[in-house]
Amino acid sequence: MSRPDAGTGKPVTARRALIVVAAGSGERLGHGIPKACVDLGGRPILAQVLQRLHGLSSGGLTPGRLSHGLDAVVLVLPPDRASYDQLAAVGEQFSAAAGVPVFSTRGGGSRSSSVRAGVNHLLSAAAADWDPATTTVLIQDAARAMTPEQVYARVFAAVEAGAAAVVPALPVTDTIKRVHPEPAADSGAERVAETVPRSSLRAVQTPQGFTLALLQQAFEFIGDLPDAEAEGLTDEAMIAEAMGIAVAVVPGSESALKITTQADLAAAQALLASIHAPEQTKPVLPRVGIGHDVHAFAPAEEPRDLWLAGLFWPGQQGLTGHSDGDAVAHACCDALFSAAGLGDLGVHFGADTIGTARPELEGASGAQLLAEAARILAGEGFGIGSIAVQFVGKRPKFGPRREEAQQVLSAAAGAPVAISATTSDGLGFTGRGEGILATATAVIYTL
Ligand code: CTP
Ligand code: MG
16 A cells, blocks of 8 residues: 555545435435435535535635545436436536536436446546556445545545445444334234344445445446346445455444435434534624715805705705715715725715716715615625714704605615704804714615
8 A cells, every 4th residue: 555645645546536326316305306406405415415525615625625635526417407417517516616527427227226327437437547456436325415524534544444345334223123024914013023133233324435446346246237136235335245345344424314204304404504503603793884974055155955865955055065965965875885894985976076986976966876875885795774874053954854854865775764963052163054064874784
């Protein structure tokens, strides 16, 4: 045996292949689609198998993942076109993320014939000139979607240490009884024949590992079995046993449960949820922003319309500035940009001449800019929780039109906008009626 590679633990001259058999129809699960296509935690069961090997959801390559040591993966898929295409695409995604060649082929009418198809495909697509004696092939049931990476690693290691056939297994905890083949003649009930001593029993899982050489011999040994007979071959270790080859046992995992029925699927879902639980309990905090705007009233000799908080205020002198001077709406925009970390009004709409940085916004009202700010945030993946804005000024008198103003700005922002107003007790520029001030806060969240 050659020395192991530091990163993967695999002997440097050895080859590692994984065959995932996923061609079954999932009759007992009863979803009306092949089992490997059934949703488990938002992706097909087959994708969850590959996910365990690589941590695809963590985004990117994780050093030392088992997938780095694989030389080829063969997916044995259901023959119908739609399922095949869907699952082959899952394989391509894994291949791109993990940098492992992934091949897809169609399965047969029994698990055993699907495994045989996988081995043949491995030989034709990748392993033609690999040494069968130093190539390890792991056969994994897609149905055991939650099998942890460590079990694969254990099986690879045992084959590479010299075992020709390896199965992962767990001790049996139930009391096992054998029943008579025929039910009782009178009641029709099954009858116990004997209790099987539990200490020597093991519940066998997948992945099962073999040298490629042994797999080739095994399929020669059984020849071309009709599906009905192959049905009885629930794993390839059975063939090795029949050939008199020692089959090594390594520890399996409770997580490697086989999804056969709806109850098993629910158990796998619960397991998946518990794996992701630490991420989910991390609190998702909202983001808070602040905005501030000041405008002076235009001099009496330059009459202007007053627009404030999205409303027209007839008979009131307007504010200075190139825009409509709607300090209340502008403060709301700034609070939104601040909360999202997207700069401020000037960055998006033009610093001094609001509307001119984006010609289509030239002359836009405060309410239109607020609607545009909300759209920009949504484009960056933020929703708006609420905005609170306070107006400080001697006039106009806000109380009678507060509701109306809140409705206009809330409609523009697509979220509740609360407006409060105060005078400043005659102090400062607001108190003297020279100008107005608005301060806003916004709470936003990640969509
Ligand atoms: N399998 C396969 N080809 C078949 C039959 C089974 O590749 N013709 C695969 C399944 O996809 C599964 C594994 O062998 O990953 C174990 O089979 P099982 O759990 O029985 O799955 P199904 O045959 O799909 O389920 P059912 O027997 O309920 O129809
Ligand atoms: Mg089956």
